[in-house]
Amino acid sequence: MIPLSWYLILAAALFSVGLFGVLARKNAIAILLGVELMLNAVNINLVAFWRYGSLASIAGQVFAIIVFAVAAAEVAVGLGLVISVYRRRNTVVADELDLMKW
Amino acid sequence: MTVDLILFLILALVAVATAAGMLFSRNAVYSALFLVLNFASIAVFYLLLGAPFIAMAQITVYAGAIMVLFLFVIMLLGAEQLAPIKVLPWQRPLAIGLAAVLVAETAYLLILRAKPAADIIPPAETVNTLGELQRLGMALFNQYLLPFEVTSILLLVAMVGAIVLTKREKGERE
Numbered sequence A: 001m002i003p004l005s006w007y008l009i010l011a012a013a014l015f016s017v018g019l020f021g022v023l024a025r026k027n028a029i030a031i032l033l034g035v036e037l038m039l040n041a042v043n044i045n046l047v048a049f050w051r052y053g054s055l056a057s058i059a060g061q062v063f064a065i066i067v068f069a070v071a072a073a074e075v076a077v078g079l080g081l082v083i084s085v086y087r088r089r090n091t092v093v094a095d096e097l098d099l100m101k102w
Numbered sequence B: 001m002t003v004d005l006i007l008f009l010i011l012a013l014v015a016v017a018t019a020a021g022m023l024f025s026r027n028a029v030y031s032a033l034f035l036v037l038n039f040a041s042i043a044v045f046y047l048l049l050g051a052p053f054i055a056m057a058q059i060t061v062y063a064g065a066i067m068v069l070f071l072f073v074i075m076l077l078g079a080e081q082l083a084p085i086k087v088l089p090w091q092r093p094l095a096i097g098l099a100a101v102l103v104a105e106t107a108y109l110l111i112l113r114a115k116p117a118a119d120i121i122p123p124a125e126t127v128n129t130l131g132e133l134q135r136l137g138m139a140l141f142n143q144y145l146l147p148f149e150v151t152s153i154l155l156l157v158a159m160v161g162a163i164v165l166t167k168r169e170k171g172e173r174e
Helices: A004-024 A028-052 A059-089 B002-024 B028-048 B052-077 B091-113 B129-141 B145-166
Strands: none
Touching: A004 A028, A004 B002, A004 B028, A028 A059, A028 B002, A028 B028, A028 B052, A059 B052, A059 B129, A059 B145, B002 B028, B028 B052, B052 B129, B129 B145
C-alpha cells in the first residue's frame, strides 16, 4: 500500500502549482483556474486522511463533497465578476483593474 | 501492491505535468483543457483511495460542469490570448531566491525530519465501497445535516449573486 506521506507530498505539489498560478498569472480567468487546483489539492488530503485514519468515521468524504459545492459556488460568482468587469472595463487582465488602487 | 505503486507514480507524474502545463500554456483554452486532464487523474486517485463516489462527483462536477463553465466564459469573452506584460527587473531574481528557500525548507522537513519507518499504513486493506456510500448518505443527512443545509444556502446565494452581477442594468449603455 502507498504510504500516506506520498499523497500529502502530491497534494502539496499541486497546491504549490495552483498558488503560483494565482500569484503569477495576469489573466483573471487563469487566476480562478489556479484556485480550482488548490481546492482539489485540499480534497486529495481530506480523502487520503479519511482512508488512512479510522474508517469508522466518514467525515473526510463528507468534507470533500462540501468542498465541491463551495468550489462550484466560487466559480459561479467569480466568473460572474469577470463577465461584469469585462463589460465595464473591456479587459480581463488583473493588472489593469486598478480602480481601487491608491 | 506493486501495481498500486506503479499506478500511483504514473498518475502523480500526469497530475503534476498537467498542472505545470496549465501554468505555462499561454492560451487560456489550453490551460483549461490541461486542468480537465488533471482533474481526471485526481479522480483516479480517489478510486485508488477507495472513494468511488467522490471520484464520480469529481468527474461530473469538476471536469464536467465547472470546466465547461470556464471554457464557455473564456470563449465568450475572447480572452484566450493575452499580450505579455513586462515584469519589474528585480522581481524575477527575488522570486527565484524565495522559491529556492521554500524548496530547501520542504526538502529539509521531508528528508531529515520524516520517519519513514513509522509511516502510516491504512487500517483495512479493503473497503466495502457500496456500504461506504450508504454510510456517506446517512452521515450527510444526520450528523452533518446543518453544514449540508448551509451549503445549499451558499449555492442559492451564489446563484443569485451570479445573476445580479451579470444582469444588464436599466439605462446602461451598450
